[in-house]
Amino acid sequence: MAAAIAPVSRGFLQRYAIVILAVVLLAVLPLSLDIFRLGLAAKYLSLAFCAVGIVLIWGYGGILSLGQGVFFGLGSYMMAMFLKLESTGADTSAQALSSFFGSNLPDFMVWNSVEQLPWWWEPFHHVWFTIPAILILPPVVAFVLSYLNFRRRIGDVYFSIITLAFSAILAIVIIGQQGVTGGVNGITDFRTFMGINLDPDNVKIAMYYITCVLLLVCVLIGTFILRSRLGKVLVAIRDREDRVRFSGYDPALFKAFIFAVAALFSSIGGAMFTLQVGLASPSLVGITPSIEMVIYAAVGGRLSLVGAVYGAMLVGAAKTFFSENFVEFWLYLIGGLFIVIVMFLPHGLAGLLDKLPGAKRHRLAALPGPEPDAAGQAAGERPAARLAGEVGGGK
Amino acid sequence: MTFDVLAMQAFTGLSIFTILMLMALGLAIVFGLMGVINMAHGELMAMGAYCSYGAARFFENFAPSMMDYYVFVGILLAFVVTSAFGFLLERGLIRFLYKRPLDTLLATWGLSLVLQQVYRQFISSKEVEVPTVSWLQGAWQPTDGIALPLSRIFIVVLAIVTAAAVYWLLFRTRWGLRIRAVTQNRAMAGAAGINTARVDAYTFALGCGLAGIAGSSFTMLASTGPTTGQHYIVDTFIVVVFGGVESLLGTISSAFIIGQMQSWFEFELSGSMARASILLLVIVVLFFRPNGLFATKVRR
Numbered sequence: 001m002a003a004a005i006a007p008v009s010r011g012f013l014q015r016y017a018i019v020i021l022a023v024v025l026l027a028v029l030p031l032s033l034d035i036f037r038l039g040l041a042a043k044y045l046s047l048a049f050c051a052v053g054i055v056l057i058w059g060y061g062g063i064l065s066l067g068q069g070v071f072f073g074l075g076s077y078m079m080a081m082f083l084k085l086e087s088t089g090a091d092t093s094a095q096a097l098s099s100f101f102g103s104n105l106p107d108f109m110v111w112n113s114v115e116q117l118p119w120w121w122e123p124f125h126h127v128w129f130t131i132p133a134i135l136i137l138p139p140v141v142a143f144v145l146s147y148l149n150f151r152r153r154i155g156d157v158y159f160s161i162i163t164l165a166f167s168a169i170l171a172i173v174i175i176g177q178q179g180v181t182g183g184v185n186g187i188t189d190f191r192t193f194m195g196i197n198l199d200p201d202n203v204k205i206a207m208y209y210i211t212c213v214l215l216l217v218c219v220l221i222g223t224f225i226l227r228s229r230l231g232k233v234l235v236a237i238r239d240r241e242d243r244v245r246f247s248g249y250d251p252a253l254f255k256a257f258i259f260a261v262a263a264l265f266s267s268i269g270g271a272m273f274t275l276q277v278g279l280a281s282p283s284l285v286g287i288t289p290s291i292e293m294v295i296y297a298a299v300g301g302r303l304s305l306v307g308a309v310y311g312a313m314l315v316g317a318a319k320t321f322f323s324e325n326f327v328e329f330w331l332y333l334i335g336g337l338f339i340v341i342v343m344f345l346p347h348g349l350a351g352l353l354d355k356l357p358g359a360k361r362h363r364l365a366a367l368p369g370p371e372p373d374a375a376g377q378a379a380g381e382r383p384a385a386r387l388a389g390e391v392g393g394g395k
Numbered sequence: 396m397t398f399d400v401l402a403m404q405a406f407t408g409l410s411i412f413t414i415l416m417l418m419a420l421g422l423a424i425v426f427g428l429m430g431v432i433n434m435a436h437g438e439l440m441a442m443g444a445y446c447s448y449g450a451a452r453f454f455e456n457f458a459p460s461m462m463d464y465y466v467f468v469g470i471l472l473a474f475v476v477t478s479a480f481g482f483l484l485e486r487g488l489i490r491f492l493y494k495r496p497l498d499t500l501l502a503t504w505g506l507s508l509v510l511q512q513v514y515r516q517f518i519s520s521k522e523v524e525v526p527t528v529s530w531l532q533g534a535w536q537p538t539d540g541i542a543l544p545l546s547r548i549f550i551v552v553l554a555i556v557t558a559a560a561v562y563w564l565l566f567r568t569r570w571g572l573r574i575r576a577v578t579q580n581r582a583m584a585g586a587a588g589i590n591t592a593r594v595d596a597y598t599f600a601l602g603c604g605l606a607g608i609a610g611s612s613f614t615m616l617a618s619t620g621p622t623t624g625q626h627y628i629v630d631t632f633i634v635v636v637f638g639g640v641e642s643l644l645g646t647i648s649s650a651f652i653i654g655q656m657q658s659w660f661e662f663e664l665s666g667s668m669a670r671a672s673i674l675l676l677v678i679v680v681l682f683f684r685p686n687g688l689f690a691t692k693v694r695r
Contacts, residue, residue, distance in 0.1 A: 058497075064497040064500070066500075148682055149682065152682060152685045153685065154681070154682075154685045155685075156496070156497060157430075157432060157496050157497070157500075158636060158681070158685065160432075160497060160500065161432075161632050161633070161636055162678055162681065164629060164632070165629060165632075165633060165674045165677070165678055166678070168629045168674060169671045169674045169675055172667050172668075172670055172671040172674075173667075173668070173671050175667065176665060176667035176668050176671065177668075287625075287629060288625070291501075291504050294501060295501070298501065328512065328515070328516055331508045331509065331511060331512035331515075332508075332509055332512055334505070334508055335505040335506060335507070335508030335509035335510075335512070336505065336509065337505065338501050338502055338504055338505025338506075338508070339488070339502045339505040339506060339509075341501075342492070342495075342498045342499075342501050342502040342505075343488070343491065343492075343502065346498065
């Protein structure tokens, strides 16, 4: 993936992990990949937003969300609704029918004999509604839902199953309400975004860079949160929730906040996905993709924000490679990956980096991860007082 | 709504209830009693279904005269195979992860993907069906307007027998006593001389075997495919969580409530919207009763 960098020390990789990531994303990949592969990389990077969020909530918050697909889907569908309305507005055949329906109606609605644009589609005519909605709606939904649950002190496992149920619900509703959501085919066939044609190569490259920058910003925000006192409280909640509660904090508020941040990241990822892949589909909302997003974070290392990006890219690249070459092998690989990571590599690639004892020189340049504290930590043990150091090394 | 429609709806609800109960009984033991989140539970059901399919094919080819009784062989085979698999699974994977429930979830999800691909590659990528035996064809018609399919009645009976057997096993045998002792207080049970590791393995195997029975009985209602298990898994978990873990009676009651809701909602809404609204309703109820509807008060 990344170009072979001269052997460097582990400390260097951890210290400059974000800088290295920036170099890889902004220089190495665009220079080494053709436009088609770059498009694929952009697709994985959109999913990496979810993985970064999962590191925040799972690695540091101790909340395993199996519903990040919900927020990815919300962002993706809101963007798709805007793009679809814009394309429909410019479509001459839709204009011809508009006098009949009262306004231009997206093609799949016409096919499903829906005769009027549903009211909740209306505001998505405007980009200045759509973008704030993508940035505000999913975090608010996430905050309200999770705060209510955390307030009731619903346990980790229960919360995971509830989030799983949410992603099942959203997928079922999207597929069931074909007339207004595009059903199982999703919403597709866009041409322009605010008048910019999405097809030419230079637009695609620009989109790629925008995705990279947004992703790096998300990683930086995550690092900032984890280094702040808020991050310390979060880790404390993960390790000993009761003690934090007795100290006068409201753990529910902290957990809900970090959950909302993760939802925001996922939503941005979903919107960028739709812009670049030209599709919003229920196949990225349901339980299978939502759980798959967790493995991205797990491969990179559940305590490493930067690792999550690499994890998403590696798993995504592997998926594409195997789907192109050995389809039947893919499920064995991803299934085995879940088991192996959980059993032998609970801290993912970032943890692997730390296992190299005092490695001053090694060739793992492509796999940095800021996790100085994971070394020597026995699998499954979670020492309570691992506050300091854990979040360090992000930059 | 006439009496006939009412009766048919109630029976549909009863039928869904017994199906949900069969699905959830195994999980109530594995998840409810042991606290293991086994996401491969659905695939174990599929494994049971494939056992039934194998038995059907075997009898079709080698003992056509005994074809009428293959159902029982299928159920037995399903129980034996899936519980043996469950035993190996517990020894090989689950026991290392007891302290990390969320990681168990991920590992068993991985296992479920592998199993799906195994089914696809080595059995069939298409859905398979078993022939309905002659004595389960048709329907029982107590009056003109009411027709109750025999296969569904069979499943109702099977579910009741299974639930009774599980109850007997857990509450009337020494094995059940050990299982309950270990789940209630592992350290004390160990101190009292119970081999807790062995009890874990057998308990897990029992839960998996029940999944096998559930899967085997489903072959009478629907075809089986590699992804069949995934359709059931969320509903199964929801039933167990809704009823309250650590309570078998809660699981059965919640299966009853959800089954009836499903039946009535489907009468009013489309099938998928009925499912979605039930899931939503369950989440709302869980918000008010975080430990499930029938949870006993536990101090932690």
